[in-house]
Amino acid sequence: MLTRATTNAVAYRSSSMRRMRRRAVNATTRLYCATNGCTSFLVIDETAGVAHCEICGYTRRLNH
Secondary structure, three states, X not given: OOOHHHHHHHHHHHHHHHXXXXXXXXXXXXXXXXXXXXXXXXXXXXXXXXXXXXXXXXXXXXXX
């Protein structure tokens, strides 16, 4: 059985690892979905100037 301190340490470490992966992904050319809990990439529509998530429906306008 894990102590409360160990459980918190494991949860903190996993959230830190997810945060680092997101930062690495954002450094590339692919856009990461910004909604809470969605772990997908945005699909870019260059003609309309928007990007959208096929999982949650989030839409983002692209700056040109």
